[in-house]
Amino acid sequence: MSTSLIILIVIVIALVLMYNSLVAKKNQVDNIFASVDTQLKKRYDLIPNLVSAVQEYMKHEKGLLTEVTELRAQAGKPNLSDADKIKLDSKMSSALSGIMISVEAYPDLKANENVMHLQHSLSEVEEQIAAARRAYNQAVTDYNNALEMIPTNFMANAMNYQPREVFEIVESERKNVNVKELFNT
Amino acid sequence: MKSISELTDFYYKDLYPELQKLEKQREKLRSRVISIAVPAGLLGLIVAYMFRDAIALEPMNLLFIFIPLTAGGAFLYSYLIKDYVEEFKFKIIRPLIKAIDDRLEYSSQNHVRQTLFERSSIFTSRIDRMSGNDYVQGMIDDTKLEFSDIHAEKRTKDSKGNDHWHTVFQGIFIVGEFNKNFYGRTVILPDSAQSTFGDLFGNWLQSKNMQRDELVKMDSPDFEKEFVVYSDNQVEARYILSHTLMQKLLTFKKKSEHPISVSFVQNHIHIAVAYNKDLFEPSVFHSLLKYKIAMEYVKTLHLAIGIVEELKLNQKLWSKR
Numbered sequence: 001m002s003t004s005l006i007i008l009i010v011i012v013i014a015l016v017l018m019y020n021s022l023v024a025k026k027n028q029v030d031n032i033f034a035s036v037d038t039q040l041k042k043r044y045d046l047i048p049n050l051v052s053a054v055q056e057y058m059k060h061e062k063g064l065l066t067e068v069t070e071l072r073a074q075a076g077k078p079n080l081s082d083a084d085k086i087k088l089d090s091k092m093s094s095a096l097s098g099i100m101i102s103v104e105a106y107p108d109l110k111a112n113e114n115v116m117h118l119q120h121s122l123s124e125v126e127e128q129i130a131a132a133r134r135a136y137n138q139a140v141t142d143y144n145n146a147l148e149m150i151p152t153n154f155m156a157n158a159m160n161y162q163p164r165e166v167f168e169i170v171e172s173e174r175k176n177v178n179v180k181e182l183f184n185t
Numbered sequence: 186m187k188s189i190s191e192l193t194d195f196y197y198k199d200l201y202p203e204l205q206k207l208e209k210q211r212e213k214l215r216s217r218v219i220s221i222a223v224p225a226g227l228l229g230l231i232v233a234y235m236f237r238d239a240i241a242l243e244p245m246n247l248l249f250i251f252i253p254l255t256a257g258g259a260f261l262y263s264y265l266i267k268d269y270v271e272e273f274k275f276k277i278i279r280p281l282i283k284a285i286d287d288r289l290e291y292s293s294q295n296h297v298r299q300t301l302f303e304r305s306s307i308f309t310s311r312i313d314r315m316s317g318n319d320y321v322q323g324m325i326d327d328t329k330l331e332f333s334d335i336h337a338e339k340r341t342k343d344s345k346g347n348d349h350w351h352t353v354f355q356g357i358f359i360v361g362e363f364n365k366n367f368y369g370r371t372v373i374l375p376d377s378a379q380s381t382f383g384d385l386f387g388n389w390l391q392s393k394n395m396q397r398d399e400l401v402k403m404d405s406p407d408f409e410k411e412f413v414v415y416s417d418n419q420v421e422a423r424y425i426l427s428h429t430l431m432q433k434l435l436t437f438k439k440k441s442e443h444p445i446s447v448s449f450v451q452n453h454i455h456i457a458v459a460y461n462k463d464l465f466e467p468s469v470f471h472s473l474l475k476y477k478i479a480m481e482y483v484k485t486l487h488l489a490i491g492i493v494e495e496l497k498l499n500q501k502l503w504s505k506r
Contacts, residue, residue, distance in 0.1 A: 127427070
């Protein structure tokens with residue numbers, strides 16, 4: 001009688017622990033996504049300034065500028081899912097780095113203090129976004145692992161938890177700097 | 186900044202006249218120390234022989250002879266070498282530091298303040314006694330840097346009420362301004378659990394460390410193998426520890442050849458290199474001209490002052506300019 005009671009108590013405790021750890025992992029993902037979101041917003045706020053500062057000079061890159069503005073408008077829409085935000089972010093990163101590379105071709109623009117300040121603010125936000133992304137990816141990995149590993153996977157199934165997507169590292173970030181190319185420009 | 190080989194040249198060329206003078210002083214000192222230590226040792230043996238019956242009855246009585254003798258000996262030794270030590274520091278260590286960067290200030294008596302040591306949060310145990318010497322302080326490329334020898338201890342009492350002192354940390358403690366703004370606390374410690382117990386169980390143990398903040402798993406396998414990171418902010422820890430900085434800390438660790446702990450608190454970086462001995466002290470029983478001994482002074486100074494360049498602390502972000 002008492003042994004079965006002990007076994008029952010142990011099982012209940014194990015279930016509670018599993019449930020709690022899953023909830024904690026899910027909340028951790030949501031928490032960190034919130035800080036990713038804050039940093040992304042900071043970057044979106046810089047974009048109108050950037051566009052207005054560079055559009056006079058950049059006649060040939062109109063396409064890039066409209067793309068950035070459009071992406072910002074899309075990001076401003078309500079009810080975006082986290083996955084959508086992740087996709088927008090990677091598009092935004094590559095569009096912005098395109099603009100930054102184009103700036104290099106205009107000496108006037110490069111020397112403009114306003115543009116320089118914007119560039120520095122952007123690169124700092126960019127660094128903070130990178131940190132937030134890495135934190136998010138780790139939280140998602142922990143969460144997804146719990147969803148797939150025994151024994152928490154049974155519990156997660158019952159709770160109907162779905163695996164989350166991670167941020168993919170933008171190809172340009174992963175690439176090594178080509179020093180030769182830098183000198184050629 | 187001068188390289189290690191340039192500094193070694195400086196040591197053997199520019200400091201050579203002083204080294205020779207010190208060398209003579211050292212030899213005199215050595216024979217004096219020996220001429221006092223040998224009779225004192227004999228005296229101890231004679232006293233022990235006289236009280237041999239008491240000792241045979243209770244071997245602990247030996248302590249009554251040898252504890253005062255060692256304490257007296259240590260006191261006498263430090264008194265004897267005092268002038269030599271001061272001269273060595275003033276004529277060798279100070280010029281060596283000035284040769285690296287002449288804006289650096291050196292003081293042989295002071296040490297990094299205890300409040301800074303405690304602020305770093307690298308060590309969680311209470312510090313009851315702190316001593317140190319060889320304090321260096323100054324600006325390198327507009328980056329504030331200070332470091333010194335530190336010996337931090339804590340006290341425990343045994344059942345008889347006797348005090349026991351335990352070393353918490355002994356080695357070099359470095360404090361520098363960090364090139365990014367941050368608000369939280371991030372501590373990096375040598376990884377012992379993961380290497381002893383493996384990844385899964387080691388990680389679990391680390392996450393259960395109640396004295397520390399949240400465990401931060403870093404996305405660099407090499408870094409994870411050597412260090413464990415705790416922080417009160419997951420995002421900020423990664424903002425500070427960029428991939429480049431992690432790589433640089435690994436290089437620094439390799440170079441230092443000793444366990445290192447790092448923390449980031451209040452916009453400062455704190456590094457504790459556990460040499461487990463008092464550094465920058467002149468040797469009495471070995472020649473100062475010995476390459477190995479010279480290299481120790483040069484290398485340690487180069488390592489501590491070099492962190493500004495090594496970790497690129499001088500490359501400030503826009504917001505910190």
